[in-house]
Amino acid sequence: MKLTVNNKSYDLDVDPDMPLLWALRDVLKLTGTKYGCGIAQCGACTVHLDGNPIRSCVTPVQAIGEAKITTIEGLSENTDHPVQQAWLEVDVPQCGYCQSGQIMTAAALLEKNPHPDDAAIDAAMSGNICRCGTYERIRKAIHMAGQPLNKDV
Amino acid sequence: MIMKTNQQSRRNFLISSGLGTAGLLLTFSIPTACSRKLGGSREIQDFNAYLGIGKDGTVRVILSHVEMGQGIWTTLPMLIAEELDCDWKKIIVTHAPPGEPYIHTSYGVQMTGSSSSTYSEFDRYRMAGATARAMLISAAATRLGIDPSNCTTDSGHVLAGDRKIVYGELVEDAGKLTAPEQVSLKDPKDWKYIGTSMKRLDGKVKINGQAEYGLDKDLPGLQIAVVAHPPFFGAKVISYDATECLSINGVSQVVQIPTGLAVLATNFWSAKKGRDVLQVEWDLPVNSVTTTTQFEAYRNLAKSKGIVTQESGNVSEGLATSNTKLEMEYCLPYLAHACMEPMNCTIDFDGQQAEIWAGVQMPMEDRKKASEVLGIPEGQIQLHTLFMGGAFGRRTTFDSDFVVEAAHIAKTVRKPIKLVWTREDDMRAGYYRAAFLHDVKVGLDKNGHPQAWQHRVVGQSIHEQGTPFSAFVKNGIDGTSVEGARNSRYLDHTPHISIELHSTKNEVPVLWWRSVGHSHIAFAMESAIDELAHAAGKDPVAYRRELLDSKRHLATLNLAAEKSGWGKRLPDGHYQGIAVHESFRSYVAHVVEVSLENGKPKVQKVTCAIDCGLAVNPDGVKAQMEGGIIFGLSAALYGEITMDNGSAVQSNFHDYQMVRMSDAPKIEVFIVDSEEQMGGAGEPCVPPVAPALTNAIFAATGTRIRTLPVMTHLIL
Numbered sequence A: 001m002k003l004t005v006n007n008k009s010y011d012l013d014v015d016p017d018m019p020l021l022w023a024l025r026d027v028l029k030l031t032g033t034k035y036g037c038g039i040a041q042c043g044a045c046t047v048h049l050d051g052n053p054i055r056s057c058v059t060p061v062q063a064i065g066e067a068k069i070t071t072i073e074g075l076s077e078n079t080d081h082p083v084q085q086a087w088l089e090v091d092v093p094q095c096g097y098c099q100s101g102q103i104m105t106a107a108a109l110l111e112k113n114p115h116p117d118d119a120a121i122d123a124a125m126s127g128n129i130c131r132c133g134t135y136e137r138i139r140k141a142i143h144m145a146g147q148p149l150n151k152d153v
Numbered sequence B: 001m002i003m004k005t006n007q008q009s010r011r012n013f014l015i016s017s018g019l020g021t022a023g024l025l026l027t028f029s030i031p032t033a034c035s036r037k038l039g040g041s042r043e044i045q046d047f048n049a050y051l052g053i054g055k056d057g058t059v060r061v062i063l064s065h066v067e068m069g070q071g072i073w074t075t076l077p078m079l080i081a082e083e084l085d086c087d088w089k090k091i092i093v094t095h096a097p098p099g100e101p102y103i104h105t106s107y108g109v110q111m112t113g114s115s116s117s118t119y120s121e122f123d124r125y126r127m128a129g130a131t132a133r134a135m136l137i138s139a140a141a142t143r144l145g146i147d148p149s150n151c152t153t154d155s156g157h158v159l160a161g162d163r164k165i166v167y168g169e170l171v172e173d174a175g176k177l178t179a180p181e182q183v184s185l186k187d188p189k190d191w192k193y194i195g196t197s198m199k200r201l202d203g204k205v206k207i208n209g210q211a212e213y214g215l216d217k218d219l220p221g222l223q224i225a226v227v228a229h230p231p232f233f234g235a236k237v238i239s240y241d242a243t244e245c246l247s248i249n250g251v252s253q254v255v256q257i258p259t260g261l262a263v264l265a266t267n268f269w270s271a272k273k274g275r276d277v278l279q280v281e282w283d284l285p286v287n288s289v290t291t292t293t294q295f296e297a298y299r300n301l302a303k304s305k306g307i308v309t310q311e312s313g314n315v316s317e318g319l320a321t322s323n324t325k326l327e328m329e330y331c332l333p334y335l336a337h338a339c340m341e342p343m344n345c346t347i348d349f350d351g352q353q354a355e356i357w358a359g360v361q362m363p364m365e366d367r368k369k370a371s372e373v374l375g376i377p378e379g380q381i382q383l384h385t386l387f388m389g390g391a392f393g394r395r396t397t398f399d400s401d402f403v404v405e406a407a408h409i410a411k412t413v414r415k416p417i418k419l420v421w422t423r424e425d426d427m428r429a430g431y432y433r434a435a436f437l438h439d440v441k442v443g444l445d446k447n448g449h450p451q452a453w454q455h456r457v458v459g460q461s462i463h464e465q466g467t468p469f470s471a472f473v474k475n476g477i478d479g480t481s482v483e484g485a486r487n488s489r490y491l492d493h494t495p496h497i498s499i500e501l502h503s504t505k506n507e508v509p510v511l512w513w514r515s516v517g518h519s520h521i522a523f524a525m526e527s528a529i530d531e532l533a534h535a536a537g538k539d540p541v542a543y544r545r546e547l548l549d550s551k552r553h554l555a556t557l558n559l560a561a562e563k564s565g566w567g568k569r570l571p572d573g574h575y576q577g578i579a580v581h582e583s584f585r586s587y588v589a590h591v592v593e594v595s596l597e598n599g600k601p602k603v604q605k606v607t608c609a610i611d612c613g614l615a616v617n618p619d620g621v622k623a624q625m626e627g628g629i630i631f632g633l634s635a636a637l638y639g640e641i642t643m644d645n646g647s648a649v650q651s652n653f654h655d656y657q658m659v660r661m662s663d664a665p666k667i668e669v670f671i672v673d674s675e676e677q678m679g680g681a682g683e684p685c686v687p688p689v690a691p692a693l694t695n696a697i698f699a700a701t702g703t704r705i706r707t708l709p710v711m712t713h714l715i716l
Ligand code: FES
Pocket: A034, A035, A036, A037, A038, A039, A040, A041, A042, A043, A044, A045, A046, A055, A056, A057, A058
């Protein structure tokens, strides 16, 4: 089975029904994408499929075909995607476990809607649980990433 | 003040934490480094057990406490940096291995908990930095042929007149010196880091996928283990058939362990598929805890007097002679910790030696438990603590449950194994916040103040489950079951008091859950006080002011009230509720502002005030408040594990719901400028959340919610 992840192609020998999450984590050793629920309830496993956020825990590898996967490891070369920069600026993470998923969802949102209002943030981000409760900062960071970054900060 | 780090005086550390030690010459012997070298390619000279410096100037801070999200990865290095005067950008951080020097300064075990990490290490880590700085100065003075008193330091350099030597150049010489027995600590007015908000040192690795959590551990030839656990608490395997399971691609073997059957495979998906088709016959449940009947039984128990934990006057008389009598019953369900990262543990055991990787709050105890199972001495086990995707108390278990389970598998398999719990395993395996019922009867005097307070607490004891902490149970009283009710400052002037406890027993394992007993007690106390205020016809803030003498309660109450605009005009349809509670040596007040949407409350805003004494990293304290408010709201609005005949009904986030972005209120946090004793931050923010919420709902609707969670009620 062929898979394109972070612009690299792989040939995988896995069961076709294996969710992408486990192919990434256990086979490709890309462990930045997290397991939280396995039933599309928490968003910890969010990756991009041709730029759209998907829950990799319920996406079998056989369903992916030619589509390109981007994981947190492939979001930027030097941890400098605008969303990551804003996340650092606001100091969002606590335990950090949910943050790959939060960032991937936020990056996809901003791609489509560079200046989301609170309602748009609610709609896009409510599939991602943060047990540490960093929502206040996530919201702030998304607003910040939507603005041109002030280089002095 | 003289301090020594011997066994006996360790407990006294705590007492010294505060501003009083600054500027004094302190006698102190900092434990030297553990013999086992920590990993890493840089050449780093250990100065003591907590700190090493590399020739390139890298400063390695070794954490006696573990990072679970609470920010200790940043706060302990701040304490060292303050006294070492190093370059903040050159700090790297690592968790300590199990070891004597890392034993908690007041609890006698190596552990992270009770919101105590910062204040319990405030002296030890500052002194670790100060002694290393003194050694660097001494080495520089010798090299320059001058007296050490002519040297100062600045950001990783020793300065003497116009000469300047970087720490890295001095490391080799300084490392050979004996650590001084006397050092003086900086005057607080000279602090550069303490009291200043510092960004998290683990921030970057947590936004690019590089942070390694327990679940991310990989080893060559690693087998993933998924365990079929009993469907009921206490059930055992009678027989099983693994034929179909073993036919699944990738599954290698099935092993029986005391807690069930472990399916091993090359990857999680195969192991889980294997478990799904494993045929197991379990024996019948040994108990039959069912939530509804449990609360009926608790209600019956509350009719009789419990073990008295605090008593004064004559409560029956006080109730009988009161002007107004109120009777209230509060019920709180079992709650799961639901850490974002499910429990897991990796072990590589070859029969002689073992290495363990896990996210645990008591590494030394966990290693001990693993050694008992593996049958090798603790010294032959290396335990590595990795980042934790949340903990909230769940990773401090008495029986090291998931570590021991992994050890049983590793012992049989003798290959590197990683035990992975699914979310369902994690949520249904127990170790919950216990369900509690509070029966509260209060008599008011003619001023509307409580003249009699009878409070019966009914629920399982954490410490009576045969734990190493059973010493906490005194005369049948587990202090954590009544903490916050016993000796409540609201009752300072109440003549007739009886705070009683019925400790119940059953098979459902219970544990400390972020804020422990305060998580249920504060709901009962702060709801009751609010009910009394309304019965007395007084404003809830004014009424609390009348009852409370405690300066720190009042400081947070007043600050939260002021900043939230209490008593001022609110947006149409918005209502406020307030609560204030002391726990883990800190004081927190919240004002929750709600509106109603379709008969359900919507939390619009939470205004929080905390007095934790000195806030070492103010933004870190704020982050804990924000997170604790969401954690408390999740529990108050949705949190409920119900039992059906000894089995947990809820299993995943679809039926054990959390506050999500769309529910998340605006949060404002204010820190009281305080020179009082330092307290914790991780837990104290949780207890007042639920009562402030239900008090707001009462203000909005006149409906008093006495049973949590809120969302099970329709409020109109
Ligand atoms: S792990 Fe995929 S949504 Fe939770």
